[in-house]
Amino acid sequence: xPDVILKNLPFLLHGLWLTVELSAWSIVLGTLLGLLVGTIRxxxxxxxxxxxxxxxxxxRGTPLLVVLFITYFALPALFGYRTTAYRAAIFGFVLxxxxxxxxxxxxxxxxxxxxxxxxxxxxxxxxxxxxxHIILPQAIRRVLPSLFNQYVRLIKFTSVAxxxxxxxxxxxxxxxxxxxxxxxKILATIAIVYLVVCSALSxxxxxxxxxxxxxx
Amino acid sequence: MTDQPIIAIRDLHKSYGPxxxxxxxxxxxxxxxxxxxxxxxxxxxxxxxxxxxxxxGYQSGSILVDGIEVGAKGSDLPKxxxxxxxxxxxxxxxxxMSVLNNxxxxxxxxxxxxxxxxxxxARELLTRVGLQDKADTIPADLSGGQQQRVAIxxxxxxxxxxxLFDEPTSALDPEMIHExxxxxxxxxxxxxTMVVVTHEMGFARSVAxxxxxxxxxxxxEDSPSEEFFSxxxxxxxxxxxxxxxxx
Amino acid sequence: xxxxxxxxxxxxARGLIAEGLLLTIxxxxxxxxxxxxxxxxVGGAAxxxxxxxxxxxxxxxxxxxxxxxxxxxxxxxxxxxFLRLPAFSCAVLGLSLYSGAYVAEVVxxxxxxxxxxxxxxxxxxxxxxxxxxxxIIYPQALRIIAPSLASLFSQLIKDSSLASVIAVGELTYxxxxxxxxxxxxxxxxxxxxxxxxxxxxxxxxxxxxxxxxRSEAAAGRFADA
Numbered sequence: 001x002p003d004v005i006l007k008n009l010p011f012l013l014h015g016l017w018l019t020v021e022l023s024a025w026s027i028v029l030g031t032l033l034g035l036l037v038g039t040i041r042x043x044x045x046x047x048x049x050x051x052x053x054x055x056x057x058x059x060r061g062t063p064l065l066v067v068l069f070i071t072y073f074a075l076p077a078l079f080g081y082r083t084t085a086y087r088a089a090i091f092g093f094v095l096x097x098x099x100x101x102x103x104x105x106x107x108x109x110x111x112x113x114x115x116x117x118x119x120x121x122x123x124x125x126x127x128x129x130x131x132x133h134i135i136l137p138q139a140i141r142r143v144l145p146s147l148f149n150q151y152v153r154l155i156k157f158t159s160v161a162x163x164x165x166x167x168x169x170x171x172x173x174x175x176x177x178x179x180x181x182x183x184x185k186i187l188a189t190i191a192i193v194y195l196v197v198c199s200a201l202s203x204x205x206x207x208x209x210x211x212x213x214x215x216x
Numbered sequence: 217m218t219d220q221p222i223i224a225i226r227d228l229h230k231s232y233g234p235x236x237x238x239x240x241x242x243x244x245x246x247x248x249x250x251x252x253x254x255x256x257x258x259x260x261x262x263x264x265x266x267x268x269x270x271x272x273g274y275q276s277g278s279i280l281v282d283g284i285e286v287g288a289k290g291s292d293l294p295k296x297x298x299x300x301x302x303x304x305x306x307x308x309x310x311x312x313m314s315v316l317n318n319x320x321x322x323x324x325x326x327x328x329x330x331x332x333x334x335x336x337x338a339r340e341l342l343t344r345v346g347l348q349d350k351a352d353t354i355p356a357d358l359s360g361g362q363q364q365r366v367a368i369x370x371x372x373x374x375x376x377x378x379x380l381f382d383e384p385t386s387a388l389d390p391e392m393i394h395e396x397x398x399x400x401x402x403x404x405x406x407x408x409t410m411v412v413v414t415h416e417m418g419f420a421r422s423v424a425x426x427x428x429x430x431x432x433x434x435x436x437e438d439s440p441s442e443e444f445f446s447x448x449x450x451x452x453x454x455x456x457x458x459x460x461x462x463x
Numbered sequence: 464x465x466x467x468x469x470x471x472x473x474x475x476a477r478g479l480i481a482e483g484l485l486l487t488i489x490x491x492x493x494x495x496x497x498x499x500x501x502x503x504x505v506g507g508a509a510x511x512x513x514x515x516x517x518x519x520x521x522x523x524x525x526x527x528x529x530x531x532x533x534x535x536x537x538x539x540x541x542x543x544x545f546l547r548l549p550a551f552s553c554a555v556l557g558l559s560l561y562s563g564a565y566v567a568e569v570v571x572x573x574x575x576x577x578x579x580x581x582x583x584x585x586x587x588x589x590x591x592x593x594x595x596x597x598x599i600i601y602p603q604a605l606r607i608i609a610p611s612l613a614s615l616f617s618q619l620i621k622d623s624s625l626a627s628v629i630a631v632g633e634l635t636y637x638x639x640x641x642x643x644x645x646x647x648x649x650x651x652x653x654x655x656x657x658x659x660x661x662x663x664x665x666x667x668x669x670x671x672x673x674x675x676x677r678s679e680a681a682a683g684r685f686a687d688a
Contacts, residue, residue: 061617061660063624065635070652077648078466152529159531163628170533183541191530191538198529271583298589308584312602321598322588374589 002185008176015172016193022086022158022168026093027151033094034101041102042109043131052102059099064160068092072164089161097154101147108143109135148205152198159194169193220283222247222378222409223268228277230263237263238274239433245378245411250404252420252441253413255430256456261413262305264430265380268411269293269300282377298326301371301379305387307363309355309370315342316351319370327374334373341369345399361392365399378409385416417460421445429453472645473654483637484658490554490623490633491666495616497559502566507596509571520567527564533625535561540629554626562619569611573604613667620662634658 005012040052059067072088083091112135120130162171173190177183221244230238238260245251253261266272268279270286270293279286284296309318319338323329329337342348345365355363364384371379384400385393397419404410404423414420420427420441427444429437429452437444437453448454473480509520527535535557540550548556577600585595627636638655642648 058656058660061621061663062656063621063635063659065624065627066638066652066656066659069635069638070656073642074649074652080465156529156531159533160625162533170531174537177541183537183544187534187538187542191534194531194534195526195529199525202529266583269587271586294586294589294591296589297587300587302584302587304580304584304587306580308578308580310581310584310599310603312606322590325594325598326589370588 002182002189004176004180004182004185005189008172008180011167011176012169012172012189015167015169018086018166018168018172019155019158022089022093022161022166023151023155025090026097026154026158029090029094030097030154031101031147033098035105037098037102038105038109039131039136041106056099056102059095060103064092064096064157065163067096068160068164071095085161085165089158089164089166093154093157093161096157097150100150104143104146104150105139108139108146111142112138145205145209148201148208152201152205155198155201156194221245221280222282223411224278224280225264225268226278226280228264228267228274228279230260230267230272230274237433238267240277241430241433241435243428243435243438245409247377247409248407249425250408250410250423251412251426251428252424253411253428253430254415254417254420254456254460255436258432259430260433261430262382265302265382265411265413268380269297269302271302294326298322298374299377301374301376303364303367303371303379303381303384305383307355307360307367307387309363309366311355314352314354315347315358315366318355318366319373322370323373337373338369341372342366344372344402345369346395359392360388361395364388364392364396368396368399368403372403378411379403381410381412381414383413383415385414415460417445417457429456431456466649468650469647470650472647473641473650476641476645479637479641480634480654480658483632483634484662486551486631486633487620487623487662490551490558490626490631491616491620491662493555494558494562494619494623497555498562498566498615498619499612501559501563502570503601505563505567506570506574507601509567510574512592520571524564524567527560528568530561532557532561532622533628536625536629550626550629550631553629554623554631558619558622558626562615562622565615565618566612569608569615570604573608573611574600576607577603613669616666616669617663620666621659624659 037052037056040048041056043049068089071092072083072085076083076088116134116138117130120134121127125133158168159170161168162174165171167175169190173186177186223243223245225241225243228238228241229236241260241264243251243264253264255261263272267274268281268286270291274287281296282299284291286293286296309315310321313321316335316338319341320331320334323334323337324331339348339351342351345368347362347365347369350358350362350366355366358366368379368384381400385396388396393416397416400410400412400419401423412419412424424441427437427439427441428435429444429448429450431452436450437448439449444453445457448457505520505523508516509524511517511520536554539546539548539553539556543553581599581603582595585599586592590598623633624635626633627639630636634655638651642651645651
């Protein structure tokens, strides 16, 4: 392992840990929010549906970097609060990924066969019960591959948090480079770490779907 | 030279992984002959004819087409395939081109004919198969029978020495089978060498010179047409005939 | 909320915005062209007969996709700084290799969904493998993947914003500059977002220009690459 890496290993490992933390929080919160928004859009709750649509379309048409700038600079300026880069980053990632997940969930919900829904209603279940016991379980299984894709994508996207000063893996590497100047070694190492993590996760995902018999 | 068989298959063996698909098949086809290959599903009939034009490979044995060894390294397969036409079960017309262009494409890019010549020849062939007014239609707007007739015209466009048919009527609705068999019958009487994998025993009986019966990867019987139907030599062939002709 | 809205400085800075917009479009167009070429080649290679060729294509796709775009750009800008490439070129290279890998995946899937029989039919008439790909397989594949390509193009436009980090003066970079000058943080970033929104919507409509692609393209406005 190159010297510059060895010398700064603790800092880099801390950066990796931040990447994991950022990803984990964003994935969990983003999935919950995405599920909520997707369901709202599917069910077409009045008023909320329109707000949800505006949110989804806005975020999906905006670059991630701009979303982070909004959560770190624009919103605090607007509402007059202070925030750390880390919190702004999580906020931004959650908003970002939830919008994409919402669309995936909505597609999954719509893909459930209407005859299945009719069958549920015919046995006397209310619309909410049908949603909860029949539609959601089906939709979630179908949507698993897309969810996984988005999660792996998010892990890559955490690198953008470096731009607003979060010292996750990329941020840490850049700081080290600023001081010790070994761009090739540092960038190569960081690239390999992302590569290994993301490839491993993609493979794990594919193995998972095969296990659960989910059609990709 | 002229009494050399146009297609000579000798002791062909082919496996898909552990499964043996062809077990030592030998077959000779002379110029002008019409040979029908029949047998139960999975007997290897389609695989056999796809080996003839190199669409499928084989492990051992030899196939000589017009003197060229099909499996030899360095044999010019595109050139060989220009000499042998093929008609597929599912027609396989190119959906993004008109009927005319379907027939003209290979003429232009393989035989290097000019567009004008290719189009003219295409129209002649369309007339021959009875579809002269469909030149500018796209395949999706044709019935199955019409598509298959276009496919036959496409195969004829390169002036082949022989045409291979892989279950040409199996994917057709019953009303359309007749129009395709009609074209094939005319083709046979014009002297074209044909190898036809089919279940249409009526066609086989009236048009074929020889019947080749396959079962489980082997050629079980190879007799002149009349003989096959009246005096089948093997019990397997007899059984097959009784099932096929029963309804 | 004590914020005092003032949009006039944004309007006053429209020259900078226009500059940024132009660069964003230039960046996206150049990267689109290059990544499409890369994607067509690698995607075709991924369906080749030779196992080695297929493996190389897979290696390329996996590597390029799993390295974050930001790292791609930094690599060209910093690690390969001895090449003395201008920042714009670094951004184009980074974007193209990253996107190209995604295009390759889509192309591969598109080629795969053209039935095997078409290839056999084409070969049976004496066309070589390359001729068959060119006249029969690719045209059909492109029509199938048109909606996905629209999505990828939209994504490309959004991804171009990362070029601001290596000092390319595109839209996001200009937003930062304007914010620094005017302190109208909220107005600036909302305006920029809306501009991206318009760009992305326009881009996904462009794909309808491909003959034969259906209105499913409308469904794929925003990327999920």
